[in-house]
Amino acid sequence: MKHTFPVLGWQGWTSTTRNSANELPIYPGADDESTPALPFVPAMKRRRLTRLAKMALYVAEPLNGEESLPTVFASQHGEVGQTVGMLDGLLAGEAVSPTRFSQSVHNFASGSYGIHFSNTQPSTSIAAGSDTLLMALIEGQSQLSADRDVLVVYVDEPVPDRFLTASEPQQPAMALSLRLSLSASMRLQAEVTDDPADHPRLTSVPWQVLRLLSGADGGAVMQQERLRYRWSLLR
Secondary structure, three states, rough: EEEEEEEEEEEEEEEEOOOOOOOOOOOOOOOOOOOOOOOHHHHHHHOOOOHHHHHHHHHHHHHHHOOOEEEEEEEEOOHHHHHHHHHHHHHHHOOOOHHHHHOOOHHHHHHHHHHHHOOOOOOOOOEEEOOHHHHHHHHHOOOEOOOOHHHHHEOOOOOOOOOOOOOOOOOOOEEEEEEOOOOOOOEEEEEOOOOOOOOHHHHHHHHHHHHHHHOOOOOOOEEEOOOOOOOOOEE
């Protein structure tokens, strides 16, 4: 089984440092708690955005173009930090903030994008474990047509330490957007394979895809939810 996605353009952001050659390392480093600047969003509205939503808008804005696009927003963990903070407050006897509650839903980034860019096109929000990026790309590809591109946006930030396991260590915040278009010459490919995984779960599929798009050589074999995929980029 092979999935091939036509990529017209992409944009990435991560909160961890690159190596000495200005390349993304195979294994991501620690999260530095930074947030991308959003000069295109008024300051008053910017203060109402979560870190995750700011990351999503940052990578989505350069790929917007003149026309509004259908969008697919994807995140493995979503606004888990907001949710956990709200639940901790409840345990401490605090009242739930309506604003914080609205920021905890999985489609907050999607809604923020629609509001800030006046986009009324269809939007889907997806979470599918380690298959999240793949499922988002499949969903985006299913909406493609000759006269309609689709914008896929993936965002995630570190989960609270209490949820970390040996098989899923901490990952830094990262965001990746891809504009899918039938007119694109570049192809991102995910093919099921029996080859052994290149990397243990010290990295993630979105991180390896971002490395490929940034110019890393070769491909990456990644163990996902049920299957192992070889990710590669055909330029």
